[in-house]
Amino acid sequence: MTNKISSKIPRVGVVSCTKTIGQHDYHAVQDKYLAALVRAANVIPIILPADFSGAFEAKNLLDGLDGLFLTGSPSNVANWRYDAPLDSPDMLMDERRDARSFSVIAHALTTQLPIFGVCRGLQELNVAMGGTLYQAVHQINGKMDHRDDPAAPKEKQYAFAHTVSVIEGGLLAKIYDQTKTLTVNSLHGQGIQRLGKGLRVEATAPDGLIEAISVSASPFALAVQWHPEWQVTHYPEYQALFHAFGAACREHIWQSQPEG
Numbered sequence: 001m002t003n004k005i006s007s008k009i010p011r012v013g014v015v016s017c018t019k020t021i022g023q024h025d026y027h028a029v030q031d032k033y034l035a036a037l038v039r040a041a042n043v044i045p046i047i048l049p050a051d052f053s054g055a056f057e058a059k060n061l062l063d064g065l066d067g068l069f070l071t072g073s074p075s076n077v078a079n080w081r082y083d084a085p086l087d088s089p090d091m092l093m094d095e096r097r098d099a100r101s102f103s104v105i106a107h108a109l110t111t112q113l114p115i116f117g118v119c120r121g122l123q124e125l126n127v128a129m130g131g132t133l134y135q136a137v138h139q140i141n142g143k144m145d146h147r148d149d150p151a152a153p154k155e156k157q158y159a160f161a162h163t164v165s166v167i168e169g170g171l172l173a174k175i176y177d178q179t180k181t182l183t184v185n186s187l188h189g190q191g192i193q194r195l196g197k198g199l200r201v202e203a204t205a206p207d208g209l210i211e212a213i214s215v216s217a218s219p220f221a222l223a224v225q226w227h228p229e230w231q232v233t234h235y236p237e238y239q240a241l242f243h244a245f246g247a248a249c250r251e252h253i254w255q256s257q258p259e260g
Contacts, residue, residue: 010043010066010249015104017073017097018050033071033118036229040239041246043067051099058107067114067249068104070121072227073097076190077120079135082127087135102128109218114248116241117223119188122213125223129196129215137191137209144207146225148187158230161186164203164211171214171222172202175244182237184211184226191225220248 014034016027027049037045048061062068075094079086081102101121105128108115117125123133138145148157160183166173168180176182182203192210195201202212202222215221222245228238 008253011046012043012067012069013048013062013065014045014069015101016047016050017094032229036232036242040232040242043246043249050096058103062107066253068108070117070124072119077123077127082132112218114252115221116245122223122225126192126196129199131196132194134191134193146186147189158185164205166203167201170202172212175240187227
């Protein structure tokens with residue numbers, strides 16, 4: 001099994017955001033995500049374009065790939081996707097990113113392709129499974145302010161902010177060998193309100209906010225609210241997540257190989 005798994009470096013689809021620079025629109029993925037996938041997961045990241053009004057089916061984009069990675073983003077999932085009124089007209093959205101993410105999530109789950117999501121990726125996975133979001137966690141009674149200071153240096157923005165409690169018996173507990181508490185960074189304004197169907201809570205913040213989820217019916221479909229991609233090789237607890245994702249992609253390759 002080991003020889004079969006290691007004979008191919010997994011290729012992982014990475015959903016891109018849209019961004020306007022000057023007068024031109026771009027499909028963009030931050031370097032830190034690609035670097036973490038290469039250095040900690042040992043996979044080849046393949047950037048997937050945002051949606052072109054349904055021009056490419058998810059199957060066409062994911063065929064031949066061995067995993068799906070959902071990045072974080074300054075933008076938020078459009079409120080109409082979880083049937084909620086818009087709390088603030090200033091909320092940054094990226095509907096072409098939404099369209100692409102929800103299409104590939106659905107196909108990846110159907111084909112049991114390994115999925116790993118970070119921050120916005122967790123929120124996308126939750127909404128894709130019928131869940132809802134708080135649009136401003138810090139405005140909810142009893143919840144912490146999970147946002148970072150955008151004016152602070154990056155090292156301070158991504159510094160450890162709070163602990164999370166790992167739920168016993170889950171995928172995250174397995175990755176961390178039953179470790180019960182982690183300390184993580186926190187750079188998000190939105191979060192899970194109602195958990196989607198078929199999802200399992202993997203970790204919670206001190207205020208009860210869900211910080212990690214997995215899909216019960218999938219061999220590996222995990223998402224976290226914090227940012228483990230940040231200086232991933234400096235933090236073993238962050239590296240472990242990408243390592244586990246890479247291992248799941250290699251296992252998927254082996255499982256997909258014909259017998260004989």
